[in-house]
Each structure stands twice: as C-alpha cells, then as structure tokens.
Amino acid sequence: MSPIRRYAVCGLSNRGLASFVLPILGLTDRTADRTADGGFDYGSDDDLSAYADVVAIVDADADRVAEFNQSLERLGRAPIPYFDVAQYDDMLAELTPDAVIVTSPDHTHESYILGALARDVDVITEKPMVTTAAAAAAVLAAERTSAGTVRVTHNLRYAAAHREVKRLIQAGTIGRITRVVMDYHVDLRHGASYFLRWNRRRELSGGLQVHKSSHHFDLLNWWIGEAPEEIFGYGSLNYYGPDGPHRPAGELPVAEQRAKDPYYLAQQGSGTFPDDDARTGLFGLHYSNQYPRPLYIYDDEIDIEDTYCAVVRYPGGAALTYSIDFSSTWEGFRLSIAGTHGSIDLLHGRTVDGTALPESDRITVAELFGPTRVIEVHAEVGGHGGADPLMRRDLFTTPTAESTALGLMATSTEAAYAVTMGDALIQSFTTHHPINLPALLAQPSS
Incomplete structure (x- = not known):
C-alpha cells in the first residue's frame, strides 16, 4: 500500500x-x-x-x-x-x-x-x-x-527559543508557575497590513484577539500547561479606522490619502501598501475576487481593536497578563515567567527594518536560591525561524521523540481554548466583566 x-x-x-x-x-x-x-x-x-x-x-x-x-x-x-x-x-x-x-x-x-x-x-x-x-x-x-x-x-510552539522555555518548565527549573507576563508589539508596517485586508472586519477574522492573539494564547497555555479558567480585559481602536489620529484631513481618494499618510510614507516600497492594490505573492498570483476595490487603513468598515490588554486566571494558581498593540516601533515580545523556585525571562524582537534587537533570543534563567544563567538560542533554518519545517514533519511524517515529549502538536481542544480566549476577551470589553472560559466553550451534548 x-x-x-x-x-x-x-x-x-x-x-x-x-x-x-x-x-x-x-x-x-x-x-x-x-x-x-x-x-x-x-x-x-x-x-x-x-x-x-x-x-x-x-x-x-x-x-x-x-x-x-x-x-x-x-x-x-x-x-x-x-x-x-x-x-x-x-x-x-x-x-x-x-x-x-x-x-x-x-x-x-x-x-x-x-x-x-x-x-x-x-x-x-x-x-x-x-x-x-x-x-x-x-x-x-x-x-x-x-x-x-x-x-x-x-x-509558535516549534520555535527554538519557545521549545527551550518549555523544556526548562518541564524540568521543574522554576517550580510551579505563579505569574506570566507577555508584552507583545506588532510594528507599524506589519500592524497596518491587517487593516488593508479582510482581517479588519470582525465577522471575517474574529478580530485580532482571535486571528493574531490566539497564536500567543496557545503558546502561553502550552507553557503554563493548563487550560485557562477566566479572562478579563480592555481594548480599543487607537491608530487605524476613520478616527485614526494620523489620518489625513478631508475625504480624500486612497491615492491622495497615501501621499499625506505617515504610515504610507514611512513604509513606501516595503510592499505593505501595494501601489496597485493587487495582492501578489508566490507565482505572482492575484486575489482578484477578494479585493475588488482599493482598501485603506482609515476606512469606515474597520470594526476591530488595535490595542488591548488581558488578565487570565488558571486553575493551578497561575495568573497571566497579556498586552498587544499593532502600531509599534518594533516587532516582538517581552516575556517573564515567575515560579515558586525562580524565573525565566526572554526578549524576542526586531526593529521595523528587520534588525534583531541586541538582547533578542537570550533566555535568562534565575533560580530563587541559586545562580542566574543566560541561554543563547539561535533560529533554525526555515519559515518562522525554523518552526514550519518541524511542524510539517509532525503533520506529514513521524513526530520525533522531542515533539512527543514537549507536546508540540496542538490538539483541537487546545486550539479551541485559544480561540475562546480571544472571543471572550471581546465580550469582556463589552460587558466590563470577567468571562468564564469553560462555560463559554460549553460543548453540546453528543
């Protein structure tokens, strides 16, 4: 066969x-x-x-x-x-x-x-x-x-630095996790790109809380090793949309907006704002049906947030604080994981032009009553810092022992919680109340 x-x-x-x-x-x-x-x-x-x-x-x-x-x-x-x-x-x-x-x-x-x-x-x-x-x-x-x-x-689980963080946690290096902080930044080029595509409409993407942050929520849940219980947060549209503070004055055609728009001028030639609004990529293919008219970052139909913060509770006692904005001067995140026996800190980031930040991908491990050491991690070959080839191996061939030990492949239940956290965060914005996640993900009887 x-x-x-x-x-x-x-x-x-x-x-x-x-x-x-x-x-x-x-x-x-x-x-x-x-x-x-x-x-x-x-x-x-x-x-x-x-x-x-x-x-x-x-x-x-x-x-x-x-x-x-x-x-x-x-x-x-x-x-x-x-x-x-x-x-x-x-x-x-x-x-x-x-x-x-x-x-x-x-x-x-x-x-x-x-x-x-x-x-x-x-x-x-x-x-x-x-x-x-x-x-x-x-x-x-x-x-x-x-x-x-x-x-x-x-x-994201497959990135070299992220796998190393998981190994440290599994080894009990910092004991039981008590507190996690992730401060995520999406630079002004990458951030603006979401508002030039279908992602900018909540009915199509679930909002960036789902489309983007579900990746981060899955990674954080995987590190913590538990499904979350409750989430609370705030969010707003600060940079893009019809009330964006950098929007050129007046009702202008897209071409005239670009000529006066600092986002466009700062990234002219980067591909973020294609001059002909024809989305091209591999093999020079166009999205002729998906984008039938010019879209711009200040359009009225934008109905998602570009800045938000969340606090999450886990059943084992850990608490997470998470924040993100989509118009930053740099791309990446600062991570701090505190446990009963020490802490793990990681900075991963680059400037808008792609230059790695000086301290990027150095994991600092501090034992509560012991030494502090720094682990240098280098990206591997392949898409997303080597993550994609490893993931494809799991999907299409035989997972390695490391993959099995670390639980690298996300289950449907884990993916469902990542989505539910984003959906619940939007509900929390509206109600100003914490949202119980297992209740929101209540599964219909079979």
Missing part, C-alpha cells in the same frame, strides 16, 4: 501555497517574497512529495487557481483539479481525500472542518481553528462523533 496520503487544499492563500502545496509538490526551490503579512520568509525548504499529494484545490477565486495551474503547467506539472466552494461536499464524495488542509480566511474554517468530519475525513487547519467559541464547541462536538481528527498548526 502506498504511504502517500491524498490531500485537498481549501484556500489557495500564500500561506497555503508556501507551507503546504509547494512542499507537497516537491517545489522546494521556490521561496515567498517578503510580504506585508508579517515579513517572514515562508519559503518551503522540505520535500514532502514522498508522503503526500494534492488532489484538489477548493477556492472562491477561480482566476487565482487558474493562474496557479498555468504556472504548474509551465513547470511541466499537471494542473490540480479545481472545485468552487459550493462544490466542496461534491469534491469530498467524488475524490474521497484522506484529509483536507484548511488555509482559507478564518471565517470559512468552520464549514470546511465540519464538512470533512461529517465524512470521517481528517483535517489539518491553519490557526485560528475557527473564529468564535461557539464554532470551536461545534468542531469539538463533531470530532467526538467522527472517525476524522482535527490538527491545528500552532507553529
């Missing part, structure tokens, strides 16, 4: 291409351009063609898929069968893939996941798993009654 598993890819996004489609096709010599969605090199650096095959692409944009298939044909490759979103269930019935890979916009994840589970098909989905706690509960309920499984690509 062939070891190759057959995958249908739902969403021909840049992430879907670079992290899944290209490695599966064995096109490991192609790399993504530095783009506005984070500035990371998503280039594929491992060949998965011996383990997997792409048997279908499901996407709302037929033109984009056609462009991609034309590019494959120029490389001497066969085109991949295309199905419109409305044909998804027909595709599952006709092709019977072993699994689907979901890399479409966040609000579409739920229907793809539930459709696959209804047919006992496995799912690999990009984070966030879904956009609301209710959708997360629905996925967990469906998974319990399906032969299919759900795996979520929370790749």
